[in-house]
Amino acid sequence: MxxxxxxxxxxxxxxxxxxxxxxxxxxxxxxxxxxxxxxxxxxxxxxxxxxxxxxxxxxxxxxxxxxxxxxxxxxxxxxxxxxxxxxxxxxxxxxxxxxxxxxxxxxxxxxxxxxxxxxxxxxxxxxxxxxxxxxxxxxxxxxxxxxxxxxxRPAGQGDGGNSLGDLFTLANAVASAIGGATAIADPARRMLAYSTVDGQLIDDTRRQSILDLQVPTDPQIVAEYQAVHSAPGVIEVAGRGTDLPRLATSIRAGGELLGSMWVIDPGEQERELACRRLVEASNIAALHLLRVRTEREGLHRRRSDLLTALLAQADVPHDVMKRLALPATTNARIAALALAEIPPETEPTAAVHQVLDLVTLHCQGELGFSAATAIDDVVYVLLPAPPGRARSLQQRLLAGVAAHVRRSYGYRLRIGAGGEVADLKDAARSREQADRVIQLMGLPSRQSTRTTTTDADIVFAEDVRPQIALLHLAERCPVADRAMDETINTMAEYDRSNNSQYLPTLSSYLQAHGDIAGMARALHVHANTCRYRLSRMKELFDVDLTDADARLVMALQLRLRDLVA
CATH class of the missing domain: 3.40.1390.10 (MurE/MurF, N-terminal domain)
Structure with missing residues (x-):
């Protein structure tokens, strides 16, 4: 065995x-x-x-x-x-x-x-x-x-002690017993472990898999893995080109696929014994993978609970960085992932947890670290920000998550990344910014701030700081109160009743800072038409465009009107 x-x-x-x-x-x-x-x-x-x-x-x-x-x-x-x-x-x-x-x-x-x-x-x-x-x-x-x-049992006790070691120990033991280089992969064909026994033959596919920690995506190799995953026992995989023939078996616990084990075929004389030993070895690999998964799921759950407490500004341990396995000097940001499009038959809660699982998987693979949680209908993930190319790495990771979600489930995401914080106890502030970004992305304006792909829209808070400030203002400042913008309301009603364009003219004038030629180009009308509308605006609505305070208030009212519409 x-x-x-x-x-x-x-x-x-x-x-x-x-x-x-x-x-x-x-x-x-x-x-x-x-x-x-x-x-x-x-x-x-x-x-x-x-x-x-x-x-x-x-x-x-x-x-x-x-x-x-x-x-x-x-x-x-x-x-x-x-x-x-x-x-x-x-x-x-x-x-x-x-x-x-x-x-x-x-x-x-x-x-x-x-x-x-x-x-x-x-x-x-x-x-x-x-x-x-x-x-x-x-x-x-x-x-x-x-x-x-x-x-x-405690190490050194009985005949087993801690003899299972890790998967690399198992791979070496199998390779020694069977006489062929051994590799263990997960269901996604990621390389989990491989033998390092001197003198054993290897080929280019094994060498490349070890270098990339991922089995090549050659269609023939993918088909071979699918065959191994579905087979009840050991199958023989013929050599192709420079690739050596292999014996392979799935690693299962009951009906659940945990991975696969591959051994270079030792030859016809040894094959029968090698097949038996390979099946027996898969039981030990199953145990190890189950144990690792149980430990990992427990770790992810603890980190998720800690992140939820951080985002809710609840009391958190003083050693929160240590518990999250982050260096004390590492900046971080919170990213929010919201579902923008899902198939009509999909249950939203299940979709959110599918996104959470994939975010955790990608972070673990890309960063060797993951802390993510789902709150209501949004997934939040903690992204470390080491000095240097932090944003480009975060951008790539988030884009990879979005592509995987789109490919696997058909969901399109809206992703907002909050600002960096130096202290994780300020994570709630980064989360609030990420939420604001998601809110902004629901508006038709400011498309230029987005990194738009077929899989997701991704926006970083530092690219939309003015718009975030306006959202705060729209919720807290009396200037956003509809009762305070009577002139704007009156102008809008007049335009509706008379099919006129005074409100767009005022908005263009304020955005162009009084540049008649610029506003004429924006409105696609002659400059004289703009001058005529501005003069009539004074007569109809008592608008004084020479008053700097009046211009500031009207500009804010028009912008906030769009935000809260």
């Missing part, structure tokens, strides 16, 4: 099954805790019943229940109730025997029975019950659980 490749031969699934069906557990000084095992595997493989006692028992290893054999008392064993339906009298008897025998836990498949019904059947017993995914085979469950127990 895969752990056998890591010098842990007693973790071979069938060897484990033979030993544990007899209740044989090795003796170790320190044991794994049940919660560690559950966290390592994640909710897609195992979950705890709501009725589980408030216990965290130590687990030494697995014992397979056999109805035709006596259940021997075993301290700290995890009993696998193979073939037992978790309801009825046989189930209750098994729980009683397991509790009396000193077992730490009983694990069972639900076989379609609801969790509440299983909990009620278990009653008030004091032994924890774990529910295993029905779609995962017992063989794979044995491998995953055995590996999780071994991995969860």
């Amino acid at each position: 895969a752990i056998g490749l890591l010098n842990c031969p007693n973790h071979n699934v069938w060897h484990v099954a033979e030993r544990l069906s007899c209740g044989m557990l090795e003796e170790v000084d320190e044991l794994a805790r049940l919660t560690q095992i559950v966290n390592a595997l994640g909710p897609s493989i195992v979950r705890v019943t709501h009725s589980m006692p408030d216990l965290d028992p130590e687990i030494a290893g697995l014992v397979i229940h056999d109805e035709l054999r006596e259940l021997r008392p075993t301290s700290a064993g995890l009993l696998l109730a193979v073939g037992v339906c978790p309801a009825g009298e046989p189930w209750l008897r098994l729980l009683e025997r397991a509790e009396a025998g000193g077992f730490g836990c009983v694990a069972v498949k639900t076989y379609g029975i609801g969790e509440r019904q299983i909990a009620e059947a278990a009653g008030s017993g004091s032994i924890p019950v774990l529910l295993l995914a029905d779609e995962v085979s017992w063989e794979q469950l044995i491998a995953l659980l055995s590996s999780a127990i071994s991995y969860s």
Whole structure:
């Protein structure tokens, strides 16, 4: 098995099954805790019943229940109730025997029975019950659980300790055991790990994949990965050109695809053994990927909660930069991503969370860091701003997110980036600016400030500072009150009733700072027409364009009128 490749031969699934069906557990000084095992595997493989006692028992290893054999008392064993339906009298008897025998836990498949019904059947017993995914085979469950127990022990204990190491350790172990260079990729064909065993043959595709940390997007290679992802076992991939032939298998936990493992084909004589070992190794890779994903999801959730508190100006820890894994001297900005267009059948809340997932993915890939959250119908992301080309990097990242969202889901985004702040406790100010930018982008004016693509409009706050200030003014200043602009209202009503153009003429005059030739060009009329309208404006509306204060107030009223329309 895969752990056998890591010098842990007693973790071979069938060897484990033979030993544990007899209740044989090795003796170790320190044991794994049940919660560690559950966290390592994640909710897609195992979950705890709501009725589980408030216990965290130590687990030494697995014992397979056999109805035709006596259940021997075993301290700290995890009993696998193979073939037992978790309801009825046989189930209750098994729980009683397991509790009396000193077992730490009983694990069972639900076989379609609801969790509440299983909990009620278990009653008030004091032994924890774990529910295993029905779609995962017992063989794979044995491998995953055995590996999780071994991995969860303190380093140096038992036969496993921390022997799983990381994916690079696993790749090297597989390459040594099979005799071919090994690589592990995620479902998006990103390179997660690769072997570094001296003397093994490699080819240009492997070399390029390692350099780019991404498998080339050649259509033939993409098709090969799709075939591996959908195949139930190992497939042989023929060599093309200078590429060497390979053996490959998907890495799965139940029905969920976690990635794939590729090995240079060691040759026909070794192929059968290599295929077996490759399948076995995929179980260990599945465990590791599940553990990494669980840790990463927990980290993202903690960062999301911290970012939400920052944006709401709630109390945050004094070491907020450290908790977000940012250098203390790093400036940052908040970007807001709002849905501009989505297909009519799409549920908006689901769309927002899809955007959030992709933002997190891109930030992790581009920056090695991610802190994003969804508030109402907007996704907010914290973008570090290191000195130098910060804005160009942020622009590229946001454009990449928009393109991915458009390609994957058909959504078009409106993206506003707030100003940089030196202290994250001022993040709320950057968020407010990002919101203002989004608000401005909903207006038809100021198109020149946008970076417009087929996927999104992207605007940075520093490019629209005057417009942001006017929005503030429109909400807070009495000059924006409709009751205060009687002249403007009267002029607008007169234009509607008489099909005249006095209000556009006044607006052009103020924007051109009194330049008659300039306003005539803007209005597409003769300069004398402009002069005539200005003189009539004085007669009809008592407008004094020689008064600087009057000009300032009317200019503000006209601009704010457009903003709040």
